[in-house]
Amino acid sequence: MLRYIARRIGYMFVTIFIIITVTFFLMRSIPGDPLAHMARGLPEQTRANYYAKYGLDKPLFTQYLVYMKNLLQGDLGESVVYPGRSVSETITNTSPVSAKIGGIALVIGVSIGIFLGIIAALYKNKWPDYIVMFIAILGVTIPVFVLAALLQYFFAVKLGWFPTSGWGESKHMVLPIMVLALGPIATYARYFKSSMLETLNQDYVLTAESKGLSRFNVIRKHVLRNSALPSITLLAGRIVGIFTGSFLVERMFSIPGIGFYYISSINNNDYSMILGTTIFYAVLFVIAQLLVDLIYMLVDPRIRVAPEKN
Amino acid sequence: MVQNLAREDFTHIGVEVTDAERLGRPRVSYFKDAWRRFRENKIATLALIILTIMVFFVIFGPAISGYDYARIDGSVRNQPPSREHWFGTDQLGRDLFARVWQGGRISMAIGLIGAFVASFIGSIYGGIAAYFGGIVDDIMMRIVEVLISVPYLIVVILLSVILQSSSIFTLILAMTLTGWCGIARIVRGQMLQVKAQEYIMAARALGVRPWKIIVRHMIPNTLGVVLVAITFDIPGYIFGEAFLSFIGLGVQPPDTSWGALASAAQSRFIFYPYQLLFPSLMIALTMLCFTLIGDGLRDALDPRLRK
Numbered sequence: 221m222l223r224y225i226a227r228r229i230g231y232m233f234v235t236i237f238i239i240i241t242v243t244f245f246l247m248r249s250i251p252g253d254p255l256a257h258m259a260r261g262l263p264e265q266t267r268a269n270y271y272a273k274y275g276l277d278k279p280l281f282t283q284y285l286v287y288m289k290n291l292l293q294g295d296l297g298e299s300v301v302y303p304g305r306s307v308s309e310t311i312t313n314t315s316p317v318s319a320k321i322g323g324i325a326l327v328i329g330v331s332i333g334i335f336l337g338i339i340a341a342l343y344k345n346k347w348p349d350y351i352v353m354f355i356a357i358l359g360v361t362i363p364v365f366v367l368a369a370l371l372q373y374f375f376a377v378k379l380g381w382f383p384t385s386g387w388g389e390s391k392h393m394v395l396p397i398m399v400l401a402l403g404p405i406a407t408y409a410r411y412f413k414s415s416m417l418e419t420l421n422q423d424y425v426l427t428a429e430s431k432g433l434s435r436f437n438v439i440r441k442h443v444l445r446n447s448a449l450p451s452i453t454l455l456a457g458r459i460v461g462i463f464t465g466s467f468l469v470e471r472m473f474s475i476p477g478i479g480f481y482y483i484s485s486i487n488n489n490d491y492s493m494i495l496g497t498t499i500f501y502a503v504l505f506v507i508a509q510l511l512v513d514l515i516y517m518l519v520d521p522r523i524r525v526a527p528e529k530n
Numbered sequence: 531m532v533q534n535l536a537r538e539d540f541t542h543i544g545v546e547v548t549d550a551e552r553l554g555r556p557r558v559s560y561f562k563d564a565w566r567r568f569r570e571n572k573i574a575t576l577a578l579i580i581l582t583i584m585v586f587f588v589i590f591g592p593a594i595s596g597y598d599y600a601r602i603d604g605s606v607r608n609q610p611p612s613r614e615h616w617f618g619t620d621q622l623g624r625d626l627f628a629r630v631w632q633g634g635r636i637s638m639a640i641g642l643i644g645a646f647v648a649s650f651i652g653s654i655y656g657g658i659a660a661y662f663g664g665i666v667d668d669i670m671m672r673i674v675e676v677l678i679s680v681p682y683l684i685v686v687i688l689l690s691v692i693l694q695s696s697s698i699f700t701l702i703l704a705m706t707l708t709g710w711c712g713i714a715r716i717v718r719g720q721m722l723q724v725k726a727q728e729y730i731m732a733a734r735a736l737g738v739r740p741w742k743i744i745v746r747h748m749i750p751n752t753l754g755v756v757l758v759a760i761t762f763d764i765p766g767y768i769f770g771e772a773f774l775s776f777i778g779l780g781v782q783p784p785d786t787s788w789g790a791l792a793s794a795a796q797s798r799f800i801f802y803p804y805q806l807l808f809p810s811l812m813i814a815l816t817m818l819c820f821t822l823i824g825d826g827l828r829d830a831l832d833p834r835l836r837k
Binding site: 486 | 675676680683688689691692769773776777779796799800803813818821
């Protein structure tokens with residue numbers, strides 16, 4: 221058990237190291253160099269100073285070592301487009317905003333999704349099942365930006381209940397959260413339904429029923445607990461989905477989260493920002509995946525007893 | 531009793547012992563059978579019909595409209611749908627009916643090519659890993675694990691930034707770069723499962739050569755899973771293209787795609803909702819159709835689900 225966890229954490233560090241290294245060299249392999257179009261037209265000396273400031277006058281491998289050393293100290297360098305703006309600071313200032321919306325959306329989405337999944341499983345092939353599956357399919361197929369535009373149109377423009385965009389008050393969060401929650405609702409409703417139908421066919425459910433347990437208690441004690449297990453593995457994917465969804469949602473609702481800055485740094489070729497934020501995202505995903513796997517291992521007795529061999 | 535029976539009562543009616551081996555019904559091939567079961571699924575069949583109609587319009591739509599998708603006409607800006615312009619016009623007076631289907635060509639091409647390229651690479655990779663097993667399998671799957679833990683949108687964004695170009699080729703390359711990992715895993719899992727089946731052991735025991743086992747048993751039994759995976763992957767690629775076009779990294783003018791059209795219409799959505807409606811309806815409809823067809827295929831291609 222402990223050996224398995226240690227090995228997984230070891231792999232995690234290898235993965236993170238590879239991602240950082242590959243990202244760094246890929247970003248540096250761009251034709252020209254990160255400062256080329258910023259430094260165009262500058263006098264020779266200014267230009268040299270400019271390059272020295274970002275450490276770009278040194279050989280590539282030295283740059284890499286310096287970057288890694290700074291990275292270990294939590295320093296991701298300085299924005300190329302906005303001198304003086306530190307990448308690490310931008311990340312620490314903006315990611316809580318994204319985490320807040322994403323977290324709320326995830327909790328709401330997963331809860332509603334599970335609830336709908338339960339209903340669909342209990343009323344299989346009846347109208348509640350069809351309605352839930354319709355919602356689930358809509359949630360998978362409607363692109364995020366279309367949903368966002370629709371919600372803005374109806375709730376903000378037509379009805380005037382919520383502002384179209386902005387940030388600061390809780391009313392600003394309603395629409396973005398609705399958009400982000402649809403993904404988890406759809407996946408969880410579908411997945412929980414099939415997982416629950418599978419559990420309902422198990423022998424121990426039959427045993428519980430023949431013992432004379434009430435339908436409610438059978439579902440609560442036996443079916444729900446056992447169906448909930450596999451859906452934990454879905455969490456990793458949904459966390460990723462929330463973050464990538466936030467790229468669009470934050471842009472469309474003008475929310476100052478990290479996705480907003482990521483997209484704008486891509487649009488104005490802010491290389492150090494892109495590099496830093498990409499690393500931040502990748503590390504976050506890898507850690508999230510590991511955590512979800514470990515939680516799954518802790519809750520599922522079958523895996524806990526025999527953790528070797530996947 | 532028995533003595534009363536005459537010898538004439540026992541005539542030979544022509545049943546041979548070897549007839550027991552004869553097939554009672556004509557032989558139905560695997561894919562024919564799957565196709566029959568697919569057609570029994572009404573929803574999936576409907577999705578297939580809708581998709582066929584859309585493919586027809588994507589191919590012939592631009593010609594039907596009678597307008598060139600890139601022709602700018604200042605006299606008919608932002609017109610709502612009418613008899614002249616079935617889907618209306620955009621802010622430069624370009625006919626949206628022509629543009630939507632023209633964009634559909636790129637969106638669908640990216641979806642299809644992306645999914646096929648990814649599953650081709652993934653199948654070979656997964657097949658090799660499953661065939662050799664042992665340390666080769668271990669190393670290959672470790673690599674997949676590392677690649678799969680990088681979110682693909684980040685890879686795509688990064689690659690579009692690095693290559694500094696947004697041609698269709700770049701988009702497909704960027705999306706398939708890690709896109710094959712999922713299929714590699716599925717194929718490996720399925721191959722390992724098939725490899726452990728009794729009929730493979732029986733074939734081995736009968737002395738069938740390895741390549742023949744691969745061609746006759748392993749590949750046909752994996753094909754179904756790959757086909758289903760492709761169908762489910764296509765919406766992902768179409769969405770990926772739409773996403774990239776939306777944040778400005780996708781298809782560049784004068785070319786267009788559903789994502790690019792939706793992106794252009796989004797800022798004026800409140801005034802001209804139809805400009806966003808048509809391209810996003812097409813995205814949603816295509817993704818929906820492929821998802822439903824995938825569901826149908828999965829059920830149809832699994833012989834164990836046969837009633």
